[in-house]
Every structure is written in structure tokens, then in C-alpha cells.
Amino acid sequence: SPIDKAKFVAARRSVDYIEDGMRVGLGTGSTAAWMVRCLGERMREEGLRITGVPTSSRTADLARKMGIKVVSLDEAKWLDVTIDGADEFDGDLNLIKGGGGALLQEKIVATASDRMVVITDSAKEVKTLGAFPLPLEVIPFGWQTTRALIEETLVNMDVLGREVSLRMNDDVPYMTDEGNYILDLHLRRIGNPRQLSLVVNQVPGIVENGLFIDIADVVVIGHGDGAVEVRD
Ligand code: DER
Numbered sequence: 182s183p184i185d186k187a188k189f190v191a192a193r194r195s196v197d198y199i200e201d202g203m204r205v206g207l208g209t210g211s212t213a214a215w216m217v218r219c220l221g222e223r224m225r226e227e228g229l230r231i232t233g234v235p236t237s238s239r240t241a242d243l244a245r246k247m248g249i250k251v252v253s254l255d256e257a258k259w260l261d262v263t264i265d266g267a268d269e270f271d272g273d274l275n276l277i278k279g280g281g282g283a284l285l286q287e288k289i290v291a292t293a294s295d296r297m298v299v300i301t302d303s304a305k306e307v308k309t310l311g312a313f314p315l316p317l318e319v320i321p322f323g324w325q326t327t328r329a330l331i332e333e334t335l336v337n338m339d340v341l342g343r344e345v346s347l348r349m350n351d352d353v354p355y356m357t358d359e360g361n362y363i364l365d366l367h368l369r370r371i372g373n374p375r376q377l378s379l380v381v382n383q384v385p386g387i388v389e390n391g392l393f394i395d396i397a398d399v400v401v402i403g404h405g406d407g408a409v410e411v412r413d
Pocket of ligand 1: 208209210211212213265266267268277278279280281282283284287
């Protein structure tokens with residue numbers, strides 16, 4: 182499909198940023214999965230040697246399958262580049278991430294990198310963030326109280342919607358690699374993403390939010406016709 186083609190060409194272009202001997206943060210999601218596969222191919226074809234730090238257990242599994250040397254972030258300490266997807270990006274290269282439920286490790290790994298390269302398809306570019314529900318990672322203890330506190334906090338924020346839902350996995354709550362839950366905030370429009378990102382994390386029980394502010398350095402945008410655009 183055109184969307185898959187767009188994701189593939191963005192992923193393939195992003196692998197050009199990787200050089201021999203680099204420590205690379207490996208993102209999560211379907212576009213990042215294409216990147217891991219392309220990286221594996223470059224290693225087989227060119228003998229490229231890199232060390233990968235995954236942002237989820239499923240990315241770790243795929244990376245190992247591709248023959249990539251996988252280490253923990255603590256072992257790598259700092260990364261040369263992280264390549265990861267996004268659910269939305271705006272003109273300031275601020276992102277909404279977390280559609281794949283891995284936002285906590287993704288944000289830690291992206292922040293611990295010299296550069297973050299985001300791989301997307303053109304459908305994800307927005308003028309204003311928020312059409313995609315904003316994911317929050319929340320600890321299970323007292324999560325309904327945490328949700329009520331979040332809803333109260335949103336009353337004073339520059340957003341249009343206020344519905345907060347618990348992400349489910351069939352008939353049980355979705356659980357992250359850390360054993361936490363995800364709340365999805367249906368805000369429709371986030372007028373001040375920087376302010377919202379600071380405020381929501383102050384609510385007790387919230388571990389992290391899916392707004393990536395001043396973290397992405399480059400956005401690679403794939404198109405269904407195979408064209409690739411690079412924004413920085
Ligand atoms: O969970 C994430 O942040 C992922 O990067 C995700 O949102 C992007 O996933 P996709 O590449 O499958 O659209």
C-alpha cells in the first residue's frame with residue numbers, strides 16, 4: 182500500500198545516518214521495524230558493525246533476529262543516533278509518540294542520543310498537534326484517581342477535548358514493558374504542547390507523556406510515490 186511504501190522509503194533513507202561503530206537507539210512501531218530490517222541488510226551487505234539499544238522488547242526481538250548486537254542503555258551509556266517513528270509532527274519538529282505504547286523507553290533513549298532522526302509518512306504532518314490522542318504512561322496504583330486529576334488539570338489547559346481513556350488490550354488494560362498502564366488523552370487540539378508536557382508530568386502517578394518537545398533533530402518524510410523529504 183502507499184502508506185507502507187512511504188514508511189519503507191523513509192526507513193531506508195534514515196539508515197544512511199548510521200556509520201560503522203555507532204551506538205544506535207532503535208525505535209518502536211511499524212516504520213521503525215522497516216528501519217531495523219534495512220539496518221540488518223546493510224550489515225550483511227557492507228559488514229557494517231553497530232551496537233543497538235532497543236526501545237521495546239519487540240524491537241529487541243526483531244533486532245536480534247536481524248543479527249544486530251543488542252545492549253542495554255546502561256551498557257551503551259550514550260548513543261550517537263536514535264531512529265524512531267512518530268504519530269504526529271508539527272512545524273517545530275515537536276512530536277506525539279506512544280501509539281505503540283513504548284513512549285517511556287523511547288523518550289529516555291532519544292534524550293540519551295546526540296541526534297534523533299524521526300521516520301514518518303506524510304500523513305503525520307500537522308499544523309497543530311493533538312488530533313492523535315496523547316498517550317500518558319501511568320502506574321497502575323490508583324490509576325482512576327490519577328485519571329480524575331488529569332481531567333481536572335486539563336480544564337485550565339489550552340486544549341479542545343478532555344476525554345481520557347484507559348488503553349485496553351482486548352478485555353484487560355494494555356500493559357507496557359515496565360508493567361504500567363497507558364491513558365490516552367483525546368484533546369483534538371493542543372494549543373501549547375510545551376506547557377502541557379510540563380504540567381501533566383506533575384500529576385502524581387504519571388510516569389511520562391508522549392509529547393517530544395525539542396528532542397527531534399531531523400524528520401524524514403516518506404511519500405506513497407516513493408519520494409522522500411528531509412526536514413531539519
Ligand atoms: O509508539 C510510537 O511512538 C511509535 O513510534 C509509533 O507511534 C509510530 O508507529 P508507526 O511507525 O507504526 O506509525
